[in-house]
Amino acid sequence: GCGARASDDTAGAGSSAAASCVDTSGDTIKLGFLNSLTGGMAISEKTVSNVLHMAADEINTSGGILGKKIQYVQEDGATDWPTFAEKTEKLLTQDCVGAIFGGWTSSSRKAVKPVVEKLNGLFFYPVQYEGLEASPNIYYTGATTNQQIIPAMDFLASKGVKTLFLAGSDYVFPRTANAIIKLYAAKLGIKIVGEEYVPLDKDDWTSQVAKIVAAKPDFIFNTINGSSNVGFIKAYYDAGLTPAKTPIISVSIAEEEAPAMGHAVTGNYASWNYFQSLKTDTNPKFIQSWKAYPNSSGVTSDPMEAAYISLYLYKELVEAAGSFDVNAVNAAAKSKTITFDAPEGKVSLNGTNHHISKPGHIGQINANNQFDIVWASDKFIEPDPYLEGYDWFPADIRKQLAGAAG
Amino acid sequence: MDALIPQLLNGSAQGALLLLAALGLSLTFGQMGVINMAHGEFLMLGAFTAYLVQQVIAASDLSIPVALPVAFVVAGLFGLLLEVTIIRWMYRRPLDTLLVTVGVSLILQQAALQIFPSQGVPVEKPSWLDGQLNILGYEWPLRQLFTIVLAAVCVAALSAWLKYTSFGRRIRATVHNRDLAETTGISTRTIDRLTFFVGSGLAGVAGVAASLIGGTNSQMGAQYIIPAFLVVAAGGIGQLKGTIIAAWAVGVALSCFAYWTTGSLAQVLAFILVIVFLQLRPQGLFTVRTRSLA
Amino acid sequence: MTKLKPWISLSGIGMFAVVLLAVAPLVLTDHWLTNLGKYCCWAIAAVGIGLAWGRGGMLVMGQGVFFALGAYAMAMHLTLETAGDRVPGFMVLYDPLAPLPAFWEPFRSAGFTLLAIVLLPVIAAGILGYALFKRRVKGAYFAILTQALAVALATLISSTIRETGGDTGLSDFKLFFGFVLNDPANKVMVYLIAAGLLIVCLLAVWQFYRSRFGELLVATRDAEERVRFLGYDPANIKLVAFVVSALMASIGGAMFVPIVGIITPAEIGAAASILMIAGVAFGGRASLFGPALGAMAVGWGQSSLGSTWPDGWTYILGLLFVVVILLLPNGLSSLPARFTGWTRRSPAEQPAPAFDAAELEEVRS
Amino acid sequence: MTDASLVVTDLHVEFSGFVAVGGVSFDAHPGEVRFLIGPNGAGKTTCIDAITGLTKGTGSARLGEKELLGKQVHKIVRLGVGRTFQTASVFDELTVLQNLDIAAGLHRSAFSLLRARHGIDPSIEQALAETGLAAELATPAGILSHGQKQWLEIAMLLVQDAKVLLLDEPVAGMSHDERTATGELLQRIAAKRIVLVVEHDMDFMRRFATRVTVLHQGKVLSQGTVAEVQADPKVQEVYLGTAGAATTAAMAVVPETVAETLKLTED
């Protein structure tokens, strides 16, 4: 027989009736870890995956979540977005995990989103992204645009930058980020003198860098992801560009990437919330644990820190709710103040949009491939994924986006 | 016009890298008929070799020149291993080699991902490649010039080897008719191994050049393999001359399209260009017809 | 024997139909039924590849292109159905005021969409095939060319984010021709449609293979020039097989969308297209059931190996490629015959050389 | 059958400057077994290639009213011109019956192509009987011996109802008896069709040719009956050579052979 039709009243409810199958009777709780361990994005995602394991081990040694040890189910997203969707469904319906952690690219998140929404599961996403999203079933522990992109633009404005060149990978995060950058740049009076995209899986940036040389911008805003960054940096130095004359500000080059460029990148900038060089109470222990962890890369970075936060945030949420039930967790997020003493400082959760507050930082790369912090926001920046507090962001876009999301 | 010169120079360098990647294929694919989808991973091996050599010889000024022959041998040996274990059983089913080597490439990629730091390793450019050469008012990166010189040297060496030694003849004979070659007194096993060694070794050399341009990581080979095959096909399979021209043309086209359109669209347009070209000249730039049926 | 053979195949298809249409929905969980549905979509494409490659000798390495045509046609329709009168969400950001791109507009119509799923691949493959086969492009040239086309299309889609959703693809469909996709009953219905289409495709190639056209196709595969001297134009023969295989890929793609709930350029690029071929090779490219079973096996292998050994399963996949192709050129479906020596396979099913030495010479010349 | 003749006039074929056929004219009529001979490289195969559309030629080759040159290969076949190749080429993977069925199919409608084959066409049965392949019906052609493949090719031409049969060295590699059998087959076939044979076996030519055209370096060197051509000193010089004399000796054996063949075929 046939199921519900669009016209049926029950349509919306349709399936969410499917009761959660999470088993909380024993002394363990199953969690799903989902990252690309094969394919192109494995390059970036393996670290996130590793640090999740570390956080799970830590939580288990200190007593677990609500007294239950974490038993994780690792899945490979294989750099393939439908696979992310398939594995999400598997984790939620076959393995019956309490929540899923992982992902990196915004594309993978967008593949997971409808599945967790349909099955009323939980997904913790740890990477800075383009914002304009808030799902009741996703918790975002990386930066949204007003915590990374906008601070970077403010920093550029404060340095008196007049012309900017946008270089990015050709996918949703850089495209959206640059769309926002262009809006804000207009407001700040910064002129965008060029915008170039190269596919994620292509490293050769020589033609595009030639255009940058010709455009002579004051600064380059880099939203390139993955190994393509190496190609960009190499072409940049090959062409005789230097941080002294044409500095780069990146949102995807961190402590792990900086030494892998094959060229010293000293003097260039990056905008992140967390840096290994941050002086907070919790950071030394985080760094130390990570360095001691098997297969560790030896340096800490923002995405891994956000992944680290995500598991602890879940622990705080569940313990505040006193239950692993998704609705209970979401309710606790709304009604209680959930905080976590993260390596970047004490972050607090916004129960409505499921993002966390974060400090804004701009670092300049030094000779040790560490970042000297040259700018910091005066306080933690509250997350504002739809940029509601920014009048330069067109209200009609916001409205349409919200409409499309609803 | 002003815009054209930089694109021409830049495109020539891109073409040179493509040529380096395609050169080995023009042997293993063009001459032996083996569709080696792991060729990109042999290129990757060359790049990782460059990294390892730099770990031993810290001075990058010296290490790159040393890495070139070492990478040739390392990638060549891997190619030899592949030939001895797998390819040798497949000469009568060329299209199947494509599938088998896809399997090999998957294995090599994953192994590289697990053996080396996942985000890749740095390979540093020698200091004598720092800087630019001023050509017609355009600052031309020395690194690009290096790629071109390297490609030229490899092409010259390869064509001399094919033309002035009896190996070239024997390779072609073996490809054409293995049984007949055997009964003419040619040890086809030796020829196969040698050819595969050299073809794969050339991928290693290309890998060193590629490591100076992009990232050295498990994924790097994948971005060269299809364009390299297209270049070989467009040039006329087994036609060195054609391969050179096709590589250069594709490089310049990529560079020009990237200038006039976008980086992504340039990739698409360059592909379409080659596809249309192949449609017009189905056997590539240079062809020799035989009378054989079938 | 000759009279019996068609019935053996037919009853095989019948058994297959019973398992897929009756048994599977009863015994499988929702998750695995969805997965099986996905494998069916690949299997549909694989059946077409078996026709074009196994019987016709055309190594179609770019079936992703036709898979994409069906998939994106379907995905555009479902996206519009879900969005109602609004512009789809992903387009808004780049230009909030711009209308829907013109080429999206007709996909609001369900009828047009269904027609497009059938006609787009036929037209595209018709034009492409005509151009290539008349110019006598074949062998490795054909393979590389079609592969390049798949890569080009995948890159094109990736780079047109506002028009196509780019690398992220299209997803989050709520409705399927008026049916709510989240409803479990509807999910089963969608699965049954895919499985049913697979059976239909098997029946279609079964008839093809036993028809004179099937013999002619094998003849063309083995000695194209010779066929010319029998008064046929091999280009037309190949064209028919190519177009049918494209149509099947498109149907597979179209059903992939409501079942999996997302389509991205990665599903149509080089790797995906090669994986489709691999499934066919696994199963046995020239046999009737081989391609479908092989594709399903590869799909299942990906799903289950990936869960068992998340960071090492590609070793096993890679090894399987090597071992199967090396040891079983005619795929797994040749295993029974190998062990029992039970039947001599009909020559048409023995395509060991995908192109033989003579053709290679042609290729190289 | 109409009595359309094959008339080749001033045929030229050039390969990037090399003139392989330089103005050849000859004709062939139904009822005769026409031989085309000449030294290796004289241009015999090239002539056939040009007539069948495999290579481009200039001049004219007409079958009755219809010009063949410039048409596509399969269109020429559809006009009734069939050929065999110097190296036998049949569909190795298909059975003898399937090979013949395909050959018989060129006039079938597209729709009937999509149906399975039921039974055997009468034309196929007849061709099988003529060529003695009836026992090999279900044998994959790839397993046939060289000679059997040649016969299969001829059978294919018969079922496709070719009005002109252009046979390139059809008896090469055949034993003496097989040659005889083939020659007799050709004579029977020629009753209603045009048969043009390229052959180097002079013995075979003497026994079965009605008329002979001798090519040399792309030109017609001589033309006429077997006796006339054999007597032509030019032909002796460039082609027959001392063999002209030697074969006279060989001729002595012929009666014996023929007698034996007759005996054999009777068995």
Added chain:
Amino acid sequence: MLEITDIEAGYGRTRVLHGVTVPAGKVVAVLGHNGAGKTTLLRLAIGLLKPSKGRVLFDGENIAALAPNQRVARGMAYVPQGQQAFGQLTTLENLQLAADGRRRGKALIEAQMARFPALEKFATRKAGLLSGGQRQQLAIARALITEPKLLILDEPTEGIQPTIVAEIEQTIMQLAGEGINVLLVEQHIGFALEAAERYVVLASGFVTHTGDGGSAAASTVRAAMAI
């Protein structure tokens, strides 16, 4: 020189040769109908096919395990049926292939070009473009360049113009006279018997008759072939 004793061989599951023994002799002719297994026997002799049973000795050495090229190195040469040449290589290159690594390579090539003038004329043409007869001459020349002790010829005069057939026949006789052993498959029975010291008749893969050349009447041979 070459001893082939009690051989069984075939392709895949089909057995083609059944207990075949080839008599010893300077020039040995193998006769038989189409498909009798003559070519199969010669492929076995040069090593392109491995016997499932039986012995193959060359100069007393067991060569069963040797690849064809190793057999060539030991002094065997093979001219396959069907005018085979390396089509993509020029005529000259085809000859050079055989001459490579031989001390008097150039002279050997010149000697063969003198024997077959067409080869000299088309030295720079791709062999794939030669006429059938020209290719056959090329194949024989290639074999002779290796200065073989044993020459294996599979229907060497098939498709050759009469003047050259006579020449090839003369050449074979002459080579035999020079002490080169010959294993010959030939349909031209008259010549085969004239040239052969010994002959063997194959029918359906069985040896049906063995005899001394010259003396034998063609009729006995034909009768044996028909069995």
